[in-house]
Amino acid sequence: MSTANETPRPAAGRAGIKKELPERFKDYRHVWVFIELERGQVHPVSFELLGEGRKLADNLGVQLAGVVLGPPGEATWNAVAEAFAYGADLAYIVEAPLLADYRNEPFTKAMTDLVGSHKPEILLLGATTLGRDLAGSVATTLQTGLTADCTELDVDADGSLAATRPTFGGSLLCTIYTLNYRPQMATVRPRVMPMPQRADKPVGRVIQHKVSLAEDEIVTKVLGFLPDSQSAEANLAYADVVVAGGLGLGAAENLQLVKNLARAVGAEHGCSRPLVQKGWMPADRQIGQTGKTIRPKLYIAAGISGAIQHRVGVEGADLIVAINTDPNAPIFEFAHIGIVTDAIRFLPALTEAFTRRLSPHSRDKLAS
């Protein structure tokens, strides 16, 4: 996105915005989704992207393909099967021992090679640390456009990908096109798109691709991997119930009230950006445009005013409950249920009420 400009401006009336796709790109067809496989697991964002890719492919009347890069073996083929189960018509697979752990060099090589041979018009990747590392290199190698962190993908009347993303720290949205270059690349953050239904059908066409790459050509070596002990990284984005606190809690120790409620209902806890900036909570608990995007069934925001940067991270929640002393706080514009009261006093009452209502069975489970 416009890094040199302070604000992206609509380019109407400027040169270079007319669609005149060069001849060499005219046979680029089909929608690809990069299936992010690491240590035997497919990142769920890949399935979310397949759901989105399915819609784009159907709109364009083309096929949806999953791209799996991995080491030879069962996990890689499982990833292919999962791609089919989540809607892919076909899968491209590159199997090589040097694709066992993610490294930029071999993955960029494999991906750009595949694109060069099979020519997709759209390539989607998850905006994870891996996806962002890879997407930037691939787009630069291919000299094409890449739109990061999209919140909406669509195909317009002339078949171009319309990629919408927040800009200016999430205060505004902009729609970006890559008119005259292919593939049109976009990344989407985990949980921004809904998880599609898994169908236990399907087989699809598998296209195996060989990439000439030798381990001794790869400079960077993986010496080790230490998994996160605390699983906030993984759990917050995918939790069914989330309780979060904001500046309205007044003091760091009051975050305990948020944690108590979260524990009582088996929820994950988080916070708004200012609390991370104050050092009250670690960054991996931050919810919002620059933190985690969540899509829980229930989201309880306590003492959070609801700046747009927070809003875009929680809008996917099925039900948003806001507790805030300020009746004019922006959070009441997008919450479903609001209570104008002091969260510091109300949270203990709510925790107690939930505990009373929960079955003795689950209370025992929680106590243990």
Place this chain on the structure above:
Amino acid sequence: MHIVICIKQVPDSAQIRVHPVTNTIMRQGVPTIINPYDLFALEEALKLRDAYGGGVTVLSMGPPMAEDALRKALGYGADRAVLLTDRYFAGSDTLATSFALSQAIAKIGETFGKPDIVFTGKQTIDGDTAQVGPGIAKRLDLLQLTYVAKIASIDLATREIKVERRSEGGTQTLKSRLPCLITMLEGTNEIRRGSIQDALCAARSQVLKWSAADAGIEELTRCGLRGSPTVVKRVFAPTPRAEKAAKIDTAEKTLRDVADELIAAILARQPALEHELAFNNGA
């Protein structure tokens, strides 16, 4: 060791407000700052220079006013600052930006010595793309090390570097080689207070201002709007939701009653939650 660090001047997003009626950004008086993520990279660069000797060159592309950001970087102790500024760069997307910056870095290399490490921040707070760092790495054929949490060791004789980087669900330890490009993770260090000497130095030093021609850029069609494959077609405010929050009245009720009423309201809207809350617990 010669280190180049790329920084960007950004509006302080914490101070941006959206006009409640017109839904447009109120930009008046919003101060500019060095992109906060870049400060972690700058501190890391300064630490390496202090440990291994050499110099730190700070590079920024932007309008003439971006000189302020570079002066601040000099105040923290950077040795040299280059501002890449030219109307040809206006409207650059990430691909055009990484082209211009990589050309300028090559020129810096010719003029002041080839960099061993190029640093960038993890991403900017206004664009949030995290694409420019990888773009520079690819163009200059530097080994790409993103989301680095810690530089464990550097051996200048063998040119070997070991880093810990954040990856999905854990920390990867990598061995790689100089020259490389590192994007630094946030929270990994704290920017120093510049010394009085550095402040005096910064006040006296010139920020070098390079046009496209000064940076040796010949292919102007790869710069700015013309060099940008992406096109911003529309900028708009998110549509406000028609329905506002249903407020639960608290007047003359005990907190206990309000809490019970809230739970009833939650379950009325999401009946499935009763089951989930009771059993999807405590794992």
